[in-house]
Amino acid sequence: MIELEGVRKQFDEKIVLDGVVGRIERGEIFAVIGPSGSGKSTLLRLIDLLDTPTGGAIRVNGADIHAGKSLAIQRMMGMVFQKPAVFNTTVAENIAVGLRFRGAREAAIREKVEEALEMVDLSGYGDRRARTLSGGEMQRVALARAMVIEPEILLMDEPTANLDPVSVATIEDLVVRINRDLGTTVLISTHDMYQGQRLAHRLGVLMNGVFAQVGTPREVFTLPASREVARFVGIENIVDGVVVGENGATAVDAGGVRVRVAAPLAPGERVSLCIRSEDLRIAPADAAKAPPGKNALPGTVASIVPRGPFSRVTVDCGFALSSVISWKRVDDLDLREGSSVTVSFAPESVHAVRRE
Amino acid sequence: MYEIIEGFLEAARLIVTLDPDVIAISVRSIIISLTATVLASLVAVPLGAAIYFGTFPGRKSLINLIQTLYSLPTVVVGLLIFLLISRVGPFGFMRLLFTPTAMVIAQTILVLPIMTGLTISALSGVDPVIRDTLRSLGATRLQFLANIMREAKFALLATVAIGFGRAISEVGAAILVGGNIMASSFASSTRVLTTAISLETSMGNISESIALGIILLAIALAVNLVITTIQHR
Numbered sequence: 001m002i003e004l005e006g007v008r009k010q011f012d013e014k015i016v017l018d019g020v021v022g023r024i025e026r027g028e029i030f031a032v033i034g035p036s037g038s039g040k041s042t043l044l045r046l047i048d049l050l051d052t053p054t055g056g057a058i059r060v061n062g063a064d065i066h067a068g069k070s071l072a073i074q075r076m077m078g079m080v081f082q083k084p085a086v087f088n089t090t091v092a093e094n095i096a097v098g099l100r101f102r103g104a105r106e107a108a109i110r111e112k113v114e115e116a117l118e119m120v121d122l123s124g125y126g127d128r129r130a131r132t133l134s135g136g137e138m139q140r141v142a143l144a145r146a147m148v149i150e151p152e153i154l155l156m157d158e159p160t161a162n163l164d165p166v167s168v169a170t171i172e173d174l175v176v177r178i179n180r181d182l183g184t185t186v187l188i189s190t191h192d193m194y195q196g197q198r199l200a201h202r203l204g205v206l207m208n209g210v211f212a213q214v215g216t217p218r219e220v221f222t223l224p225a226s227r228e229v230a231r232f233v234g235i236e237n238i239v240d241g242v243v244v245g246e247n248g249a250t251a252v253d254a255g256g257v258r259v260r261v262a263a264p265l266a267p268g269e270r271v272s273l274c275i276r277s278e279d280l281r282i283a284p285a286d287a288a289k290a291p292p293g294k295n296a297l298p299g300t301v302a303s304i305v306p307r308g309p310f311s312r313v314t315v316d317c318g319f320a321l322s323s324v325i326s327w328k329r330v331d332d333l334d335l336r337e338g339s340s341v342t343v344s345f346a347p348e349s350v351h352a353v354r355r356e
Numbered sequence: 357m358y359e360i361i362e363g364f365l366e367a368a369r370l371i372v373t374l375d376p377d378v379i380a381i382s383v384r385s386i387i388i389s390l391t392a393t394v395l396a397s398l399v400a401v402p403l404g405a406a407i408y409f410g411t412f413p414g415r416k417s418l419i420n421l422i423q424t425l426y427s428l429p430t431v432v433v434g435l436l437i438f439l440l441i442s443r444v445g446p447f448g449f450m451r452l453l454f455t456p457t458a459m460v461i462a463q464t465i466l467v468l469p470i471m472t473g474l475t476i477s478a479l480s481g482v483d484p485v486i487r488d489t490l491r492s493l494g495a496t497r498l499q500f501l502a503n504i505m506r507e508a509k510f511a512l513l514a515t516v517a518i519g520f521g522r523a524i525s526e527v528g529a530a531i532l533v534g535g536n537i538m539a540s541s542f543a544s545s546t547r548v549l550t551t552a553i554s555l556e557t558s559m560g561n562i563s564e565s566i567a568l569g570i571i572l573l574a575i576a577l578a579v580n581l582v583i584t585t586i587q588h589r
Contacts, residue, residue: 075494085485098493
């Protein structure tokens with residue numbers, strides 16, 4: 001339904017989008033995630049006809065939207081911006097603006113505004129001056145204002161970036177309900193990968209001006225397509241190495257340490273190994289050997305850093321591996337800096353990505 | 357010292373008793389400057405909007421020029437208009453010199469730059485997210501303009517007030533093209549608050565001057581009060 005065909009955007013010398021290719025399906029929630037400054041806002045603004053691409057095409061329902069910029073296309077879409085901004089009038093009038101632009105009748109406007117207020121849980125706020133609302137309430141007004149025109153596509157540019165946690169949860173809940181109940185296609189950008197994971201059916205990871213990966217949250221989080229994506233989605237342990245054959249199984253040599261990998265890889269390939277910290281086990285060095293086939297790497301504890309009710313234990317096995325374990329377990333194992341331990345993990349827990 | 361105190365007392369009496377001369381001068385001042393401000397608004401607001409939303413070569417230089425003209429000396433404007441409408445000037449045949457109309461023209465031209473410039477500032481003051489939101493909501497060009505103006509209405513109102521303040525308080529142009537005439541009919545007289553103060557002071561009528569000065573200040577104060585009240589709504 002929204003097709004991105006090599007979308008490019010350049011501001012003076014700076015290339016922000018460098019040929020974005022992707023497809024957003026009708027009725028899905030698609031989250032554009034990526035670090036700050038990766039061009040998420042720019043991409044959404046191009047889709048909402050607020051900016052013009054330097055190259056490539058954006059198609060909505062097959063039509064190139066920038067070819068013949070028409071009000072009709074603009075009016076298919078609603079957008080909520082990062083910064084909560086309301087018109088200097090009442091809440092009800094704020095929500096009514098889009099309907100007035102479309103020449104709706106007064107009675108219809110009143111009814112729809114009332115419905116929209118109810119949807120965002122601001123019933124009774126209609127006569128309040130919008131400027132007196134809190135940031136979270138303003139953002140709900142902005143959402144109601146965008147939704148009252150019943151857009152096919154709802155664009156949200158980091159809508160919760162400036163809000164407190166409770167308001168964030170409210171907005172997220174609304175987005176899910178709007179998508180589920182009204183079937184609106186939602187394109188949301190966020191630098192918060194967990195928000196992307198919570199909301200989206202599919203994620204696009206925007207990096208260096210292109211989608212480094214597009215997939216379901218599960219795919220992106222467990223099978224990142226590149227080292228950068230792995231780093232961005234919060235995989236703590238990324239180890240570079242070279243593939244070597246080992247008795248028929250696949251292994252990777254990382255600076256002299258062998259790591260067994262389940263996936264078939266061609267010997268000689270340069271790869272990065274991504275290992276989630278929750279898949280690592282830390283045991284005393286003299287404990288029973290790990291089951292055959294498992295990776296069991298000896299090492300010494302390099303650091304123990306508290307993190308909420310857990311501790312992040314980093315072990316030097318020739319390369320650093322860190323795991324997050326409970327305080328009690330740290331005490332039980334009598335772990336301290338310099339302790340000799342064994343770090344074990346299954347070959348299946350290792351996700352290898354090719355390096356350039 | 358005594359004369360000054362006496363002047364203030366006499367001034368109070370002139371105001372309280374609604375002295376016909378003082379009232380006539382005050383009303384004339386307001387009418388002339390208000391007319392000039394309204395005329396200037398009709399030009400400055402659309403012009404400012406056109407410059408703000410426009411994209412044309414030399415736009416930045418034009419804005420710079422307008423800002424330079426903020427401090428256009430009032431006597432220079434007076435002289436310019438004088439030359440244009442004096443007997444020997446190109447518009448001399450219209451016989452406008454030393455008429456209230458001439459004063460309106462001069463004051464209109466005087467406040468045009470500052471009102472145009474402040475209109476541009478007022479529109480720049482609208483949050484860019486508001487602009488994006490309007491476009492995103494599918495505004496036509498006209499709807500977009502109307503709503504931006506509405507968002508900037510307080511700043512635009514302040515622009516008008518500042519224009520009026522500059523018009524009613526200037527003396528150079530008023531005296532050059534108006535001539536400070538106190539004729540028998542109200543409409544053909546050109547004596548306004550500022551020119552009257554200037555004249556009465558030079559003639560030693562301190563109390564008249566003080567009375568007119570107080571009224572001038574009161575008008576400025578009233579205009580400011582109106583603006584702050586509206587802005588706080």
